[in-house]
Amino acid sequence: MLGGEIARNRYGEFLVARQWYSSPERCGADTEVLRLLLSANSELTEWELQRAADPEKWLLLDTETTGLVGGTGTYAFLIGLAWWESGGIRIEQLFMRDHDEEHSILLELADRLAERPVLVTFNGKCFDWPLLQNRFRMTRQIATPAFAAHLDLLHPARQLWRLQIGSVRLTELEQYVLGAESLGWSRRNDIDSSRIPEFYFEFLRGVAIDGIAGVFHHNRMDLRGLAALAGRIFRMLSQLEGGEQEPLELYAISHLLNRRGECSKARRVYERCLSMKLPEPIARRARNEAARLAKRERDFGRATELWNELASSSEP
DNA sequence: AGAAGGCCTGTTCAGGGAGA
């Protein structure tokens, strides 16, 4: 029912389920966009950045756990991994059928990370990775693997779409940004994620297996959603001039560029979104920022023009 | 429910330019 097979390494057995999907397609990446997406305090050298911008080195990760609370009592019982392969996406799910299989799935994760050392997650900086770090430490035998870079898409997604859709949960992004229909799967039969721990405990007690099958399915959709999101973000940010972004998306991109210190690019994008139909409060913010950047670039004529427009508009 | 990254806002301070 889980569609997996028994695998073995030096710490013992575990269950692994493997699938390949033709979508989402491999994501294109470049160093400029990656620099924008990595958090401001990530200090990669140019060489490390170039290496990290190779999607062949990316390992998408999403874990299912026995709870949200960190600490020693929470296990990552299912480690979902994905990478691009043969024009599509390969998914590998490492599952511990009992607590004594934890060492073997952690070792497997460490091996995968050695092959693909760029970690891609959604909220993984706050949730998945600290929890896994904790689990590695608890083994006292397997060193916490190092990665070359950690690309957490939650924060870029929030910057890009919060204005447009409010909540930027992965499922909301799939529905309103990526387009659930075009993704090729539906969340209609998805489980309620708050019941994930309960399904695992049922499995451990041997009560029911269909709940845990739902968890596997949920995890695969999260990984595919994450892959699709990565593709979408990289496409959007690499086509700043000629892309077909929504006005609010464009505003969000300019704001992102501005905060990352890319002033000239930010100004061009502010100007581009001002030529589109923006809600008035956002248009005012865009005008104000564009004016500030124009002044900074000593384009006083344009800065004055924008401030005059602001002064003559009705809002205070 | 717990953790933590990042954003937002406000404050402080240093440095540079203009004017007396």
Place this chain on the structure above:
DNA sequence: TCTCCCTGAACAGGCCTTCT
């Protein structure tokens, strides 16, 4: 040369959001 003002950087504190 001194003073004042403006700007930008740095920092702190509070808040929000996401994950299972």
